[in-house]
Amino acid sequence: MANLTTNLAGIQSPNPFWLASAPPTNSGYQVQRAFEAGWGGAVWKTLGDPILNVSSRFAAVGFNGQRVAGFNNIELITDRPLEVNLKEIYETKKKFPNHAIIASLMVEPQQEKWHEIVKKVEDVGVDGLELNFGCPHGMAERGMGAASGQVPDLVEKQTYWAKEVAQTPVIVKLTPNITDITVTAEAAVRGGADAVSMINTINSLAGVDIHSWNTIPHVAGKGAHGGYCGPAVKPIALNMVAECARSPFINVPISGMGGVSNWQEAVEFMLMGAAGVQVCTAAMHHGFRIVEDMIQGLNYYLDERGIKKVSDIVGKAVSKYSDWGNLDLNYKVVARIDPDTCINCNKCHISCEDTSHQCIDMLKDPSGKSYLKVREEDCVGCNLCSIVCPVDGAISMVELPNEQPPMTWNERQAALQATAVQRLDV
Numbered sequence: 268m269a270n271l272t273t274n275l276a277g278i279q280s281p282n283p284f285w286l287a288s289a290p291p292t293n294s295g296y297q298v299q300r301a302f303e304a305g306w307g308g309a310v311w312k313t314l315g316d317p318i319l320n321v322s323s324r325f326a327a328v329g330f331n332g333q334r335v336a337g338f339n340n341i342e343l344i345t346d347r348p349l350e351v352n353l354k355e356i357y358e359t360k361k362k363f364p365n366h367a368i369i370a371s372l373m374v375e376p377q378q379e380k381w382h383e384i385v386k387k388v389e390d391v392g393v394d395g396l397e398l399n400f401g402c403p404h405g406m407a408e409r410g411m412g413a414a415s416g417q418v419p420d421l422v423e424k425q426t427y428w429a430k431e432v433a434q435t436p437v438i439v440k441l442t443p444n445i446t447d448i449t450v451t452a453e454a455a456v457r458g459g460a461d462a463v464s465m466i467n468t469i470n471s472l473a474g475v476d477i478h479s480w481n482t483i484p485h486v487a488g489k490g491a492h493g494g495y496c497g498p499a500v501k502p503i504a505l506n507m508v509a510e511c512a513r514s515p516f517i518n519v520p521i522s523g524m525g526g527v528s529n530w531q532e533a534v535e536f537m538l539m540g541a542a543g544v545q546v547c548t549a550a551m552h553h554g555f556r557i558v559e560d561m562i563q564g565l566n567y568y569l570d571e572r573g574i575k576k577v578s579d580i581v582g583k584a585v586s587k588y589s590d591w592g593n594l595d596l597n598y599k600v601v602a603r604i605d606p607d608t609c610i611n612c613n614k615c616h617i618s619c620e621d622t623s624h625q626c627i628d629m630l631k632d633p634s635g636k637s638y639l640k641v642r643e644e645d646c647v648g649c650n651l652c653s654i655v656c657p658v659d660g661a662i663s664m665v666e667l668p669n670e671q672p673p674m675t676w677n678e679r680q681a682a683l684q685a686t687a688v689q690r691l692d693v
């Protein structure tokens with residue numbers, strides 16, 4: 268069995284699977300049950316001024332039979348009194364000294380408010396703090412959460428204020444509702460953050476009821492934008508983690524989240540630079556016990572590869588993520604159809620004919636039987652046909668030998684420029 272213990276900026280946990288700050292971490296009862304189920308850490312539901320919530324507040328976006336492909340909420344931070352949460356954090360930490368308990372915090376952007384709350388939560392023994400600069404609804408309208416998380420100066424200043432008094436590591440949780448997340452991540456680092464976490468939820472409207480014309484969800488017939496999360500946001504979150512991981516200016520650990528539902532997705536986030544992952548929607552959908560599969564799957568994955576510690580995979584795929592200008596223009600793949608596996612459904616032909624490069628021919632063999640064949644000289648290797656094909660193995664994308672030496676756009680431009688300079692020299 269590999270060693271799954273995780274150290275994120277000095278915060279230790281028995282495994283890299285933490286529950287994200289959200290309904291699953293709303294009380295001591297829940298966090299203790301989660302730890303018993305196997306979760307390595309929990310970021311407590313965000314603490315701050317007591318809040319009023321609305322009813323209803325969640326909506327799911329289903330797709331093709333999957334009930335929760337995406338998830339949307341208009342819930343605010345904790346609506347339980349701070350003293351109650353603090354007492355339960357204290358009791359939970361005493362019962363589970365080796366598990367990570369992180370206090371998620373959100374207050375108005377004022378120095379004394381940050382000092383006050385940081386001291387209060389550290390007094391009850393948390394292992395770290397997560398500053399919530401991400402909540403996109405409700406709190407943002409009062410200048411907190413994403414409203415301050417979208418302003419790099421405010422991220423830097425508030426991180427600095429928290430760090431002025433913090434004795435435990437400070438993680439800054441970033442909003443994805445921004446053009447370039449590395450800008451706010453860098454601001455957090457300038458403010459002294461020990462780690463960054465991402466993503467919080469994405470601005471969204473889950474749907475409109477076409478019969479009542481109410482938004483989904485609605486509160487007495489009125490709606491408001493909410494935060495989107497769950498499987499649908501994973502590619503967005505993974506890109507943001509990758510962008511931060513490859514930035515030379517963001518040299519702090521990353522806690523990754525957004526759509527993680529199983530161990531494979533956790534591995535993807537870790538390979539792309541996350542030291543650990545957080546999970547909310549999948550736990551809300553399936554319950555705490557999903558962590559058993561996550562732990563078992565991760566262990567198998569590591570054991571199969573002879574990897575002794577989970578920390579050894581962190582960031583291993585980051586160097587493979589670059590800019591378009593660094594991709595080899597002479598690399599070529601083409602689609603190849605295996606006539607023995609193909610069921611002649613014709614989906615690939617339609618996709619290529621209507622929306623790609625019209626290079627899948629419908630032919631007949633000598634016995635008159637129809638078959639499909641890709642004209643490889645015209646195929647641009649876009650992958651579309653293999654994506655739409657319903658049969659595994661019927662279409663493979665095959666690498667062709669590189670006739671030209673590798674050449675990226677950046678190298679090409681540099682070569683052209685050098686030739687132009689040479690011409691001028693002549």
Ligand SMILES: Cc1cc2nc3c(=O)[nH]c(=O)nc-3n(C[C@H](O)[C@H](O)[C@H](O)COP(=O)(O)O)c2cc1C
Pocket residue numbers: 287288289290312313338339340342343344345371399401402440466467468496497498500524525526527545546547548549
């Ligand atoms: C109902 C709900 C409430 C949430 N409340 C908080 C919160 O209080 N503080 C916070 O930092 N994030 C909150 N989040 C965001 C999650 O912590 C997490 O960043 C997001 O859901 C992405 O992870 P997921 O795709 O695994 O759900 C909430 C999410 C949901 C669905």
Ligand code: SF4
Pocket residue numbers: 601602618619623624625626627641645646647648649650651652653
């Ligand atoms: S890879 Fe793209 S261009 Fe090539 S056959 Fe498939 S759909 Fe057509």
Ligand code: SF4
Pocket residue numbers: 604608609610611612613614615616639655656657658661662
């Ligand atoms: S989509 Fe796949 S199964 Fe259908 S015709 Fe094309 S190769 Fe055959």
